Amino acid sequence: MHAYEFLNKVPHSKTSSTGLSMILDKGLGLNNASDLVQSAGEYIDFIKFGWGTAATVESDLVIKKNKIYHDNKILTYPGGTLLEIAIQEKKLDLFFKETSRLGFNAIEVSDGSTSLSKKIRDNVIFLAREKGFFVVSEVGKKNPLLDHKISIETRVSQIHSDIASGSNFVIIEAREAGKNIGIYDESGNIISQELDILAEIGTDKLIFEAPLKKQQVDLILKFGPQVNLGNIASTDAISLETLRTGLRGDTVGKVK
Amino acid sequence: MHAYEFLNKVPHSKTSSTGLSMILDKGLGLNNASDLVQSAGEYIDFIKFGWGTAATVESDLVIKKNKIYHDNKILTYPGGTLLEIAIQEKKLDLFFKETSRLGFNAIEVSDGSTSLSKKIRDNVIFLAREKGFFVVSEVGKKNPLLDHKISIETRVSQIHSDIASGSNFVIIEAREAGKNIGIYDESGNIISQELDILAEIGTDKLIFEAPLKKQQVDLILKFGPQVNLGNIASTDAISLETLRTGLRGDTVGKVK
C-alpha cells in the first residue's frame, strides 16, 4: 500500500502505458541498484547502463543488476556508444550475443560518437528487432558542434525513418549534462522552436533526455505527465515521479 | 570512539542543543538510509522526506526508514508541500493520522506552493502541536517571482507569528537548489541586507536552508557553528559537520 493514498494525485504508473521514465545507471553497485528499485521500481520503464559502462565491469555484476531490474519489470540496455564501437569493429553479431548473455532485453541504436549510413542504421534496427530485442534509437550527436549542424528537418526525418525501420521509441539526445545539445541551449533551457516542431509530429514515440529538473518540469508542463523522459539521474527517480503526479512545488495544481 | 579524538575541534553534537542540521531525503532506499545514519547519524537532528516523496513510495518503506532514523534520535517529517495538498483537499485530519501511522514525529507547515490565510496557518500549527507533533514552519514561496514579492518585514512578521502559534522552529526557504530564493541571489550568494535583518531578530529559532557548500560556509562564519542549517544533501551530511567543527579548509582556524 502506498503512503498517503487518500490524497488526489495525477494517476501514473508504468503499467498505464503512458509517461515512460528512463533512468541512467552509470555504474551502480548492487546495494544502490537494489535501493533504486525499492523506492522507484514501480515507476521506471527503462534503465540504461550509460555509454560503455557495461563493458567496464565484471559480467557477473551486469547479470545480477539486470536480474534485479527485470524482476521489477524494467527494460534494460547498454548505451548506444557500445553498439557504435561494435559496429566500427565489425562485431555486431558478437555484440548481440553478448548483450543477450548479459541479460539485457533492449538495444539502443545511435550514431552519437560515430557515423552510420542510413542503410546500416536501418539494418541494425531491423536485426536487433529480429533478435528479439526491444529497440530504442537515438537522434543526435555527442559533440555539440556536430549536433548543432543537424537541422530540425533532418531530426524529424530520422525519427520517421527509425520508426519505419522498427524502432519502438526514438530518443532525443541530451547526454548526462543536458546543456548545449539537442533541444537545449547552453544553460540547459529548452529551445522552443525546435520543440514546437517535434510537438507537431507527436511525442508518443519520443523519449526526451532531460537530466535537469527544470527540463523535466518544462516538458511536463508543456506535454503533460505522460511525456516520456530519459537520462534521469538514479537519485532523481522519485523526484521525477512527484513532478509527474503534482506532488512537487513546480507542478502542484498544474498537471492532470 | 571517534577517530583522531586527540585533535582539538569545535565541540558539536546534537545533544548539545545547538547547531541543528536538517538533511534532505529525496527518496533513499534502506541501504542508503542505513549508510546515512551510520556515518552521520550522531549529527543529524531532522530528516525531511522532501516535498511529496513520502506519498510516492510504499508505506512499508517510509515506516522502515522512520524507524532507522528514530533509532538514531532524529526527528522526521514529510515535506510541507504534502500538507498543503491535504489542506487544499480538506483532508487535514486524515493527513495527521496517516503521518502518525507512518511513524513521522514532526510536521512541516508551509504555504510555498499554495496560499493559507494567517488564521488557517496558525490553526494548523496549533493542531499539529496538539496532536503531539514537533512543528517546524517554513517562510517563503517555491516560485521565485512570488518569493521576491515577500518583503523582509513580512518575513519577520510571519516568523514571530509562527512562533507565537507554537512552531518549534521556523525554516527560511531555499528549495533543493538554493538559488534565486529567500536570502540567496541568482548565483546562490547571500543577500546581506536580508540576512542582517534576520540576524537582528535572533537566529536561535531559525533554520536556514543552505544546500550549497558556500552558503553553509558563509552562514557558519557569520553566525558560528551553532547556526541551524537545512536542506543539506544526504551525501553532504559529514562535510557539513567538518565545516562546523573546523575540519575543512574553509573554516580551519575560523570557528570556535
Add this chain to the structure above:
Amino acid sequence: MHAYEFLNKVPHSKTSSTGLSMILDKGLGLNNASDLVQSAGEYIDFIKFGWGTAATVESDLVIKKNKIYHDNKILTYPGGTLLEIAIQEKKLDLFFKETSRLGFNAIEVSDGSTSLSKKIRDNVIFLAREKGFFVVSEVGKKNPLLDHKISIETRVSQIHSDIASGSNFVIIEAREAGKNIGIYDESGNIISQELDILAEIGTDKLIFEAPLKKQQVDLILKFGPQVNLGNIASTDAISLETLRTGLRGDTVGKVK
C-alpha cells in the same frame, strides 16, 4: 570475466602501473563503500577520506572501510587538512600512530589551509616515509586568493623539492569543486599556460585533481589515458575509466 571482452579498448588497469585514479570518499557508509569497490575497485589506486571527514566518524567505520579498500589493493589516506591541524597542534607523532591504528597506509602532506616552512614540510614527508607510509604531497592553497599568488615557478620548485624529500607523488590541488584554483579558471577550464609548464617537467609523478568531467576529458586528451587523476567523485569512478579506455563519446577513437 569482463562484459564485452571482445571489444578493443585502451588497455588500462591499476596493475599496469600507469594512469592512477584517486577517488574522494567524503563520508561513505559501508554499503556504498562496498558498492564502490564492487563496480570500480579494480581501477582505483587511491581513496582519500576527504579533508577532516575521517575525524568526524567512529573509528570502527574508518577501520572497516580501510579493510574493504585494502582488500581491493587500494591505498588510503586521510585528507591533508587533518595532518595540517595535527602539525599546528604539535601532535604529529600522535597523528602518525592514530593513522596507522585506523588502517591507513598512506599520508597526504599539504599546506592548503595553513603554512609550513620548507624545512618542516620536508621533514614531515621524510618522517612519514620512515614510518612506512606511502606519501603523496599536495601543492596549492584552498583559498583561491592565496592560491593565485603562487607563481608557476614556485609550484614547479615545490614539486621538485617534495619528490627529493621522498614524496611518491605530488598532487595539484583543485578541491572538490575544481573551479578558480590551481590549473583551472573560474569556469573550471584548464589554464593552458600553467599546464604547459607542468607538462614540460613531466607528469609521471603528478596527480591532477580533476573533479569535473570536462577536466578529465581534457587531461586525458592532452596527456593520454595514463595521466594520473584525483578528487574523482565516488559516483564517477566507472565513468572515468570509460573515458580512459575510449568507451565514452568524449574519447571514442581519440585515445590509445
